Amino acid sequence: xxxxxxxxxxxxxxxxxxxxxxxxxxxxxxxxxxxxxxxxxxxxxxxxxxxxxxxxxxxxxxxxxxxxxxxxxxxxxxxxxxxxxxxxxxxxxxxxxxxxxxxxxxxxxxxxxxxxxxxxxxxxxxxxxxxxxxxxxxxxxxxxxx
Numbered sequence: 799x800x801x802x803x804x805x806x807x808x809x810x811x812x813x814x815x816x817x818x819x820x821x822x823x824x825x826x827x828x829x830x831x832x833x834x835x836x837x838x839x840x841x842x843x844x845x846x847x848x849x850x851x852x853x854x855x856x857x858x859x860x861x862x863x864x865x866x867x868x869x870x871x872x873x874x875x876x877x878x879x880x881x882x883x884x885x886x887x888x889x890x891x892x893x894x895x896x897x898x899x900x901x902x903x904x905x906x907x908x909x910x911x912x913x914x915x916x917x918x919x920x921x922x923x924x925x926x927x928x929x930x931x932x933x934x935x936x937x938x939x940x941x942x943x944x
Contacts, residue, residue, distance in 0.1 A: 828910030842944040853939035897921040912940040
């Protein structure tokens with residue numbers, strides 16, 4: 799089959815349109831990411847509920863610990879590289895009785911996966927201890943509600 803002139807031009811236009819469409823779709827955020835971003839940007843009271851046992855460790859894909867929790871997102875930031883990021887810091891006492899500050903960072907990727915990183919800092923020290931990093935699929939390990 800040979801194409802020439804107008805037929806070749808039409809064929810090239812169709813191929814170009816198809817490739818641009820695929821590139822645009824690859825760049826589009828997941829529907830859940832778009833819903834969460836819209837809720838945050840319109841001032842809704844957004845909460846995230848976590849079940850780390852339904853998430854996996856970032857380094858080996860093992861199940862996370864049997865820990866559940868949640869928080870209200872009071873502040874957030876959006877970047878092309880990290881998606882929607884938000885954090886929580888709170889003071890508590892660890893299992894050995896030391897006063898610590900725990901830091902929990904969350905990043906919702908444009909693909910719709912939530913990465914949760916937990917670390918702690920014992921009061922009076924400068925050594926941050928990593929408590930784990932997990933990847934949670936929506937809505938199984940992490941669920942956003944408003």
